[in-house]
Amino acid sequence: MNPAGVISAVAGTGAAGASGDEGAATDARLSSPCGVVADDMGDIFIADTGNHRIRQVTPDGVIHSIAGSGTAGFAGDGSPAAGALLNGPQGLFLDGAGNLYFADTGNNRIRRLVRDAVAPAPVTELPVITVVNAISLRGGAVAPGEIATIFGAGLGPDTGVTGALDAEGVLPGVLDGVEVRFDGALAPIFYAQSGQVNVQVPYTVASSETVPVEVRYQGKLAGAARVAVAPSAPAMLALVINPDGSSNAQSTPAPRSTWITFYATGEGLTDGWNVAGKPAQAPYPRPLLPIALSIAGVNAEILFAGSAPNMIGVLQINARVPGGFVAPGETAVALTVGTAKAPPITIWLK
Helix, strand or coil, X not given: CCCCCCCXXXXXXXCCCCECCCCEHHHCECCCCCXXXXXXXXXXXXXXXXXXXXXXXXXXXXXXXEECCCCECCECCCCCHHHCEECCEEEEEECCCCCEEEEEHHHCXXXXXXXXXXXXXXXXXXXXXXXXXXXXXXXXXXXXXXXXXXXXXXXXXXXXXXXXXCCCCCCCCEECCEEEEECCEECCEEEEECCEEEEECCHHHHHCCEEXXXXXXXXXXXXXXXXXXXXXXXXXXCCCEXXXXXXXXXXXXXXXXXXXXXXXXXXXXXXXXXXXXXXXXXXXXCECCCEEEEECCEECEEEEEEECECCCCCEEEEEECCCCCCCCEEEEEEEEECCEECCCEEEEEC
């Protein structure tokens, strides 16, 4: 269970058995495990009691047997631990030197695995993944509720799939075998494909300065990274809607002194429920941080700034274009949420 109170399985399928070595720990079978301990390197050691083994889950999520042959008995002192015989090993303890102690219960002994005598588990090099804002495609800190894109390789199916709301009207965190977790919390998935996954960052990251991000495909860890978390990380869509409902462009400029609509993501926590994957419904949540919008360097009057109706992770801003002080033609627009500034976009005015 992580500090946010989210629980997840790290080893075992829930069915008793003895299988899975050198594969994903969550696909392995254990038998009545009765002890677990973790070191500072991210390794997890498990007393697989019913299988008469000690097993290790390395930071890449792969499980290995490091002590015990799987047959109950007593043998192997002074020899490599993998060939030793144990009998119902239970409670585990790590000392400061990395040596592992356990109760060899059926043998009425306490035994020790000396680190130098434990064969090092093979290290699997994970593909590099990059987490960026889905609109600006810029890296850096993510904000709670932001729409993010993860780039990598082998992250999902070769042919892209698009997420859909489930029976409860929420975008699920599992899509065609793809899972993305931010500090253990499932991220709702908009789109998944081998090289790219689009998700909404869970709101549960709000209390953290950095969080681990993991992408799993068909139960196997496909990539991992650690990203910083900020109160806001705004970015604006280039799509701007004119008062008549048309898209703003050089051929369809907006009249000055009229209301136009902007869209963005990365505004952070809102005054609503802050439930990831749920489309916004009335009354539409508003950002907790202050919103400021300028057009051609002039502060624009904001009529509404809140979650876009029926959309997920999207901020809608209805603002009035300044009048006489702004020249017609191509004009820069700047958005600030809290103290974070979004990359500027341009609109056309007449």
